Amino acid sequence: MTYTIDVEGLTKSFGPTTALAGIDLQARPGTVLGVLGPNGAGKTTAIRILATLLRPDGGRAVVDGLDVVRDAVEVRRRVGLTGQYATVDEDLTGTENLVLFGRLLDLPRDEARARARRLLDRFGLAEAAGRRASTYSGGMRRRLDLAASLVGDPSIVFLDEPTTGLDPGKRDEMWRTIRSLADDGTTVLLTTQYLEEADALADEISVIDHGRVIAHDTPAGLKQLVGGQTVVVRPRDPDLTTAAAGIVERSTGHEVDRVRRGVVTAPVADERTFTEIVHELERGGVAVTELALRLPSLDEVFAALTRPEAVPA
Amino acid sequence: MIAHSLALAGRSLTKTRRNPGVLMDALILPVLFLVLFVYLFGGAVAGSTQEYLQYLFPGILILTTVLAGQIATGMSIVVDMKKGVFDRFRSMPVSRSSLLVGSVLADSVRYVIAVVVLFGVGYLLGFRVETNAAAAAAAAGLAIAFGFALSWITVLVAVLLRDETMVSTVGFLLPFPLVFGTSMVAPAETMPDWLRTWADVNPVSHAIDASQGLLLGGPVAGPVAMMLLWGGVFLAVFGTAAVTAYRRLT
Ligand SMILES: Nc1ncnc2c1ncn2[C@@H]1O[C@H](COP(=O)(O)OP(=O)(O)OP(=O)(O)O)[C@@H](O)[C@H]1O
Numbered sequence: 253m254t255y256t257i258d259v260e261g262l263t264k265s266f267g268p269t270t271a272l273a274g275i276d277l278q279a280r281p282g283t284v285l286g287v288l289g290p291n292g293a294g295k296t297t298a299i300r301i302l303a304t305l306l307r308p309d310g311g312r313a314v315v316d317g318l319d320v321v322r323d324a325v326e327v328r329r330r331v332g333l334t335g336q337y338a339t340v341d342e343d344l345t346g347t348e349n350l351v352l353f354g355r356l357l358d359l360p361r362d363e364a365r366a367r368a369r370r371l372l373d374r375f376g377l378a379e380a381a382g383r384r385a386s387t388y389s390g391g392m393r394r395r396l397d398l399a400a401s402l403v404g405d406p407s408i409v410f411l412d413e414p415t416t417g418l419d420p421g422k423r424d425e426m427w428r429t430i431r432s433l434a435d436d437g438t439t440v441l442l443t444t445q446y447l448e449e450a451d452a453l454a455d456e457i458s459v460i461d462h463g464r465v466i467a468h469d470t471p472a473g474l475k476q477l478v479g480g481q482t483v484v485v486r487p488r489d490p491d492l493t494t495a496a497a498g499i500v501e502r503s504t505g506h507e508v509d510r511v512r513r514g515v516v517t518a519p520v521a522d523e524r525t526f527t528e529i530v531h532e533l534e535r536g537g538v539a540v541t542e543l544a545l546r547l548p549s550l551d552e553v554f555a556a557l558t559r560p561e562a563v564p565a
Numbered sequence: 566m567i568a569h570s571l572a573l574a575g576r577s578l579t580k581t582r583r584n585p586g587v588l589m590d591a592l593i594l595p596v597l598f599l600v601l602f603v604y605l606f607g608g609a610v611a612g613s614t615q616e617y618l619q620y621l622f623p624g625i626l627i628l629t630t631v632l633a634g635q636i637a638t639g640m641s642i643v644v645d646m647k648k649g650v651f652d653r654f655r656s657m658p659v660s661r662s663s664l665l666v667g668s669v670l671a672d673s674v675r676y677v678i679a680v681v682v683l684f685g686v687g688y689l690l691g692f693r694v695e696t697n698a699a700a701a702a703a704a705a706g707l708a709i710a711f712g713f714a715l716s717w718i719t720v721l722v723a724v725l726l727r728d729e730t731m732v733s734t735v736g737f738l739l740p741f742p743l744v745f746g747t748s749m750v751a752p753a754e755t756m757p758d759w760l761r762t763w764a765d766v767n768p769v770s771h772a773i774d775a776s777q778g779l780l781l782g783g784p785v786a787g788p789v790a791m792m793l794l795w796g797g798v799f800l801a802v803f804g805t806a807a808v809t810a811y812r813r814l815t
């Protein structure tokens with residue numbers, strides 16, 4: 253199996269800080285690899301090395317069969333990078349930004365203009381095309397930033413926390429865009445701090461912490477590994493919390509995690525259990541103000557992954 | 566690489582056009598010095614403000630181009646590096662030197678504007694070229710080339726330190742010992758020994774001599790040769806150092 257992105261034992265230190273302590277990452281062609289990790293885990297460092305902006309101290313990083321150190325120039329022709337912070341030029345208009353990138357990629361002027369127009373259309377920026385980017389909202393800047401990394405039609409795209417700071421509506425929009433990229437055959441490596449995002453977008457997820465990969469799996473596998481999903485129940489009447497906890501315990505066959513400020517949470521293995529809980533709450537006459545099935549937060553993922561007994565039997 | 570440098574220079578120009586404020590430093594300061602010196606010291610130094618204006622103007626021309634290059638070029642580079650704009654470009658198949666060259670090239674427009682304004686103000690105050698138009702054009706062109714060569718000093722500082730405050734301090738302070746430590750304001754004979762020694766070895770002295778020769782008459786060939794030589798040295802040393810330092814950022 254050849255991987256489009258193939259990283260082995262990559263290390264990088266900044267003075268006394270070890271940003272990457274030897275990570276391995278693999279992505280198959282046309283798939284989305286999610287790199288999930290908390291602040292300071294080394295996500296940006298890894299992306300910067302893959303995008304040829306930083307030299308690794310050790311290990312190997314191969315993109316599209318090319319070594320990012322030895323064949324840096326050729327790698328730059330094939331990858332698109334959208335950094336953690338939008339880097340579009342605020343003094344230029346949307347069109348000017350994209351045309352500049354086209355010119356830097358040696359496209360003829362007409363072709364650069366045509367591509368800029370297509371991308372602006374595709375990202376819903378056609379109307380704002382002639383305005384300076386300084387007048388764009390955060391979501392528009394992000395989209396323009398992503399569009400800029402696609403001007404050269406790259407076969408590999410690196411996205412560093414593409415939805416941080418976007419409201420839920422804009423985030424869903426960005427998710428759709430990213431998925432459509434992969435559907436078109438682009439290999440995407442994206443970093444995120446949210447399991448929910450990795451779950452929505454990635455074919456496979458590598459969880460990293462302190463510069464190491466601590467888990468690698470499909471989203472389904474990872475959710476299994478960290479105990480699946482969590483049911484959250486908040487009875488309208490706080491006095492019924494104990495009753496609700498009893499119902500949840502009977503349905504899940506597990507003790508509830510904690511009963512805090514009138515909220516009951518417990519791990520659930522599958523959606524059927526959730527349906528059963530809903531049913532039982534109704535039968536027991538427990539009215540609720542909140543009833544949800546949610547994915548573990550990053551904290552819970554880490555708690556689970558670093559807890560020895562979390563390793564599945 | 567030339568096409569890339571031009572594309573990037575175009576970007577910087579558009580930015581300057583939309584933020585004309587950055588031009589102001591480069592325009593106002595030299596004109597301010599010209600007016601101040603002529604009317605404050607003119608009478609005392611040369612006996613008449615008019616005569617002093619003739620003496621001072623060629624030096625102010627050099628000051629103008631040096632200041633124009635020092636302040637803004639380094640600043641725009643630091644801002645681009647901090648905001649990640651350069652990183653974005655660096656992840657593309659764009660030669661690293663064109664990023665710096667583009668910024669510096671865009672400044673040539675700023676030099677031209679500053680020089681035109683200076684000649685305009687000089688004319689209004691009563692400055693007259695004593696040679697001919699071709700010599701005056703040569704003086705302006707050489708001054709711009711010299712300012713360009715020196716601007717690589719702050720580019721180097723910008724690349725190495727990546728700090729706006731440091732860059733603006735260096736860019737603002739550096740022109741003073743360089744440009745004022747010459748016979749620009751007053752003849753070197755009136756200076757204390759230590760300052761005269763500095764004025765004698767100071768490369769900017771040659772530039773000012775050349776500028777005086779071209780605008781007012783007098784020896785031209787020698788000073789111009791020295792000015793070009795020194796400009797070449799600055800360009801070679803600081804330009805190479807800046808590009809090398811920038812490449813090594815990876
Ligand atoms: N240029 C640098 N100089 C010094 N230390 C650095 C540098 N870049 C990163 N680091 C350090 O390396 C570690 C990893 O940083 P990195 O930016 O890769 O994390 P991240 O996973 O992207 O975090 P975040 O989610 O906050 O963006 C951190 O401890 C950071 O402080």
Ligand SMILES: [Mg+2]
Nearest residue numbers: 295296297336
């Ligand atoms: Mg980061």
